[in-house]
Amino acid sequence: MANVNKVELNLSRKIVNPFKTTRKSTTNPFKFNDFEGNTLDVAICADVFEGTKGVNKLKMISSSVIGSVTKIRKSITEPIVNFANRVKDVITGAWDYAKNTNVEIAGLKNISESIHNAGKGISESISGIRQSIYDSMPPLLHKDIADIGRDILASCSSLISIHNHEKISSAMPVESLEALWKKEISLMAEQETKKIALSSDKSMKAQVA
Amino acid sequence: MNKNIAEIIDALGAHEDISSIGVLEELGTNSPDNEIREYTSRALVRKNIHDSLKVVIINQGKGINDLSPSVAMSTINEILSLKDKSEVIKILDDTINMHSDETVKENARSVKSLLALS
Structure with missing residues (x-):
């Protein structure tokens, strides 16, 4: 019972308001901010760099800014990741929906x-x-271009032949092997024709010269 | 000879399908290229079956009867190197006895003599 009375006594004690101000009739507007000595522990508006006159002030400001940015980044990284994942899921879902739906626009x-x-x-x-x-272009150049084209065609044909060459085996059906053989024969015939044409061109040029 | 064609001939020579013999005869033994004819004839001999051996033995201008001595000799060499010669001997005998062309008969007789000596 004695303890209860003690607690009651403590509760009934008037709590001192640290922000309590006393208004007096004065013309000075700043007088209202008089906290009667109950100042805050942290001076919010104080110049934090006041006591460091020997150090580069700009450097200190920049380092404090960087520190703040790092802190902010740390605090927002996780939500951004979550947001990005959510966006990705939404896009994937939309794509799947679009893919599986016949849309006519x-x-x-x-x-x-x-x-x-x-x-x-x-x-x-x-x-x-x-x-x-x-x-x-002059006509002579036309002919050269045609020759180049023919050479490219021949190279392509040989490449195709090489590609086919890798596949040739007794596992292939006879018809396919026959077709391949006929193709090779036609390619050889083309090459022969080209050779004959080139040799005849050379002989013609020699005669003209 | 074109490498691709050699591969095709090898593939047809190793093929189990009988129709491969027809392709080899049509495209190979009728080729204007001596090398292709030679390679095809050897592939047909290596098959060592009645239909393939018939092509290189009884046909004029093909196999052992080819106008090119290199083709004819290569075919004969391939025949001589066969392990099982029973089918070749049978066809050679039939050719010697029944073929209408005397040159073909003569060639078959020569090959049979070589087989007897080998």
């Missing part, structure tokens, strides 16, 4: 047609440029 056909037409236009322009270049 009225304007899409027109867009595809426009793209097709644009592509056609570009192709025609390129063809026109190529044709103009081709027309501006």
Whole structure:
């Protein structure tokens, strides 16, 4: 009972308000901020760099800014990751939905047609440029280009042959082997024709010279 | 000779399908290239079956009857190197006895003599 009375006594004691101000009739507006000696432990508005006159102030400010940024980054990293994951999930879900759903958009056909037409236009322009270049070149150069084209074709054919060569085995059906053989024969015939044409060209040039 | 063609001939020579003999005869033994004809004839001999051996023994201008001596000799060498010669001897005998062309008969007789000596 004595203890209870003690507690009651303590509770009934008037708690001192540290922010209590006393208004007096004065013309000084700053007088209202008089806390009667009950100042806060941390002086919020105080110049923290006041006592460090010998140190570069700018350097200290920058280091404090960097520290703050690091702190902020640490605090926001996790939510950003979560947010990014959520966005990714949403996009993936939307993509899956779009993939598995037949969507018909009225304007899409027109867009595809426009793209097709644009592509056609570009192709025609390129063809026109190529044709103009081709027309501006002397006929002898035409022949050289044709020869280069033929060489490229022959190289491609040989590459295809090499590719096919890897597949040739008795496991293949007879029809396929026959077709491959016939293809090889036709390639050889083409090469022979080319050789004959080249030799005849050379002999013609020699005669002209 | 073209490496691809050699591979094709080898594949057809090792093929179990009888129709491979027809392809070898049509494209190989009728080729204008001596090397291809030679390689094909040897592949046909290595098959060592009635239909393939018939092509190189009884046909004029093919196998042992080829106009190119190198092709004919290569075919004969391949025949001589066969382990089982029973089918070859049978066809040679039939050719010697029944073939209408005398040159083919003569060639078959020569090969049979070589087989007897080997």
